[in-house]
């Protein structure tokens with residue numbers, strides 16, 4: 365789908381319509397926002413062809429954050445883009461220059477076999493091609509202003525990108541996730557993602573409100589695609605953050621905490637998707653959300669441990 369020069373690219377990570385990257389085209393120049401993994405790079409280059417751009421006409425690769433489903437392919441992609449600079453949150457920059465710590469961190473969550481198959485070996489980005497983007501940093505895409513907004517909550521190294529020209533935001537994981545499989549006549553279903561290890565509910569509430577204050581007409585989520593009716597969705601997101609925190613606090617002192625968190629999150633999502641008019645059964649719910657339930661449970665566990673400390 366293309367709207368105002370914005371191309372949605374399915375990176376192919378995990379399954380169709382799970383993980384998006386975006387290509388913004390303006391006046392013969394391009395900027396990628398997020399890039400999926402090493403395995404996504406051929407798809408990104410193909411999207412350039414469809415947009416009638418040459419790899420040398422890409423000026424920027426902007427990362428919303430350095431989680432590997434967004435940034436894992438950055439080094440590999442940059443090697444194909446001779447004139448591009450990498451724009452990344454100041455807290456994420458060193459991990460793109462030397463990805464070893466990122467690799468180790470993800471290994472602890474996913475294990476080596478999954479890592480190699482899902483992401484491939486991470487390729488470093490040369491230091492001189494990395495631009496750190498603090499809050500308010502402006503990326504100039506040949507006159508089209510893309511503003512970086514510090515949006516902690518999902519991760520401390522997270523920024524969102526506001527495209528003034530189209531009046532839309534690229535939200536990475538800050539505005540939650542919304543799989544198209546859960547769309548009903550009530551619109552999109554949306555929920556926050558609390559992936560380990562930096563979930564911070566207060567910061568996430570504040571970041572969502574900051575994005576909303578820009579009054580964008582649409583959000584472009586990495587998982588997955590463009591959503592409108594952003595004010596309604598924000599209300600749902602705020603509610604769901606609070607509900608997930610309540611689940612976490614309820615499970616905090618229970619034996620087998622992780623199993624309990626997983627169970628209660630499943631119940632929560634089953635209830636909310638049903639309310640939303642989605643008619644899938646429990647197997648279908650776990651098919652689409654099983655991985656998120658596991659990661660959200662892990663992330664809430666890490667948050668509980670940090671709160672206690």
Ligand SMILES: [Zn+2]
Pocket residue numbers: 429431518519537559
């Ligand atoms: Zn993330």
